[in-house]
Amino acid sequence: MNARQITVLTLILGLVIGYTILRDRVPLLRNLEAASIDLRYTLRGPRDVGDEVVVLLVDDETIAELGRWPLSRDVFSRTLGSLKAAEPRLIVFDMLFTERQEDSPTSLQRDLNAVIAALPAEDRMRLPLAQLLTQADVDSRFGDTIGRLGNVIMPFAFQPPRNGRATVAAGDAAATAVPAGQGAGPPEPGYVLDSAYRHYRIPEGMARRLPAAPGRLLAPVASIGAQARRTGHVQIFFDTDGSPRYEFPVLAYNDSLYPSLPIVAAADFLGIAPDDIRLSLPDEIWLGDRRVPLDRYLRLP
Numbered sequence: 001m002n003a004r005q006i007t008v009l010t011l012i013l014g015l016v017i018g019y020t021i022l023r024d025r026v027p028l029l030r031n032l033e034a035a036s037i038d039l040r041y042t043l044r045g046p047r048d049v050g051d052e053v054v055v056l057l058v059d060d061e062t063i064a065e066l067g068r069w070p071l072s073r074d075v076f077s078r079t080l081g082s083l084k085a086a087e088p089r090l091i092v093f094d095m096l097f098t099e100r101q102e103d104s105p106t107s108l109q110r111d112l113n114a115v116i117a118a119l120p121a122e123d124r125m126r127l128p129l130a131q132l133l134t135q136a137d138v139d140s141r142f143g144d145t146i147g148r149l150g151n152v153i154m155p156f157a158f159q160p161p162r163n164g165r166a167t168v169a170a171g172d173a174a175a176t177a178v179p180a181g182q183g184a185g186p187p188e189p190g191y192v193l194d195s196a197y198r199h200y201r202i203p204e205g206m207a208r209r210l211p212a213a214p215g216r217l218l219a220p221v222a223s224i225g226a227q228a229r230r231t232g233h234v235q236i237f238f239d240t241d242g243s244p245r246y247e248f249p250v251l252a253y254n255d256s257l258y259p260s261l262p263i264v265a266a267a268d269f270l271g272i273a274p275d276d277i278r279l280s281l282p283d284e285i286w287l288g289d290r291r292v293p294l295d296r297y298l299r300l301p
Contacts, residue, residue, distance in 0.1 A: 031241050038243075052269075054088075058095075073101050073142040073224075080145050080152070092153045092265045094234060097225075098218045101138045139223040147227035153268065154228035155261050156192055157235050158185075158253070159215030185216045185254060191225045192217065195232060195264060196256035200279035209282070211237075211298060213253040230274070232264035247300040249285060249292070259285075263292070 056079070063069050083091060119126050146152045202210075213235070219225055239245045249260045257279060267277050267287045278286040285292040294300065 034239050034241050034243065034245060037245065070101075073097070073138045077142045077145040080149060084149060088151065090151050090153065090265060090269050091149065092261065094155060094261065096155060096157060096218060096234075097139075097142075097220045098156075100221050137223070139221055143223040143227040146224065150229060152228050153230050153232065153261065153265055154220050154225055155234040156220060156225075156231050157218045157233060158213040158251075159218055185213065188217050188254065188256075189219055189222060189225065191222075191228060192219050192231050192258075193256065195230050195274070196258050197250070197277065197279045198274055199277070200257055200281065202279075202281045206282060209298065210252040210257070211248050211250060213251050213258075217253065230264050230268060232261035233258050234261050246297075248298070249294070249300055250279060250281070250298050263287075 058071065062071075066075060080091065116126055146154075213233075220228065220231070225231060233251055235248065235251060236244045237246060237248055247260060247262065249263045251258045251260075259277070263277070263285065267274075270287060270290070272288045272290075276288050280286060282294065282296065282298060284294055292300070
């Protein structure tokens with residue numbers, strides 16, 4: 001190899017190394033990389049999926065037929081009742097239920113509660129009034145249906161920043177514990193906390209690399225979330241060109257690390273208990289003996 005060839009190879013190597021280092025830091029290079037990713041997936045084409053998964057969509061025809069959005073949670077209760085006959089192994093909602101559905105005035109529910117509380121314990125009117133109160137609580141009916149099935153997974157998310165968009169997390173860093181201030185916020189309810197990773201290894205010096213929740217927790221209302229089998233986050237992060245391109249299977253919030261909904265659903269579908277999900281940063285997640293590789297920013301590549 002002569003001097004000219006060595007010079008050319010050195011130049012090419014330098015360009016490759018420089019591009020690798022700068023591609024996530026320089027917007028123009030990042031956009032080129034994003035376009036390259038999209039092109040590669042376009043050239044690969046869609047992959048066939050098995051018949052293990054059935055997707056139920058709420059579309060324009062659904063709204064036109066039922067006449068309102070958001071749909072009443074009674075609709076979801078009836079849908080779950082219909083699905084029960086098919087004996088699904090798992091039912092996963094990709095829809096947030098973070099606020100109560102108030103079909104009856106709050107004052108009416110409050111007055112009914114007051115009347116029931118004032119009645120003697122042996123009064124025969126307590127039971128029918130309590131049943132009336134339950135019938136007025138659509139969320140409780142939906143939650144009861146979820147609890148009876150016992151195989152429903154619910155999502156949670158985090159309030160996006162004021163600009164309405166959480167951008168792709170990138171940086172250098174993690175630690176031997178979840179760092180203070182990483183995705184800090186109000187305490188999470190138990191039915192969310194129970195879904196946090198229970199076993200994880202985080203090398204020293206990685207603290208700032210942990211993708212942090214971008215804002216306050218948006219959890220399912222208690223009467224629904226507490227009945228779910230498990231929960232997982234559905235937080236969307238946008239790339240520099242405004243496209244949601246990556247899955248973040250790890251998010252730090254308060255003192256815990258939370259898995260994404262797909263990780264939780266895949267583990268449950270495979271019969272893998274929460275104690276058998278292991279987070280081994282920065283490289284991988286283990287679902288039992290199945291390895292899920294991560295890229296250098298702790299995303300699913």
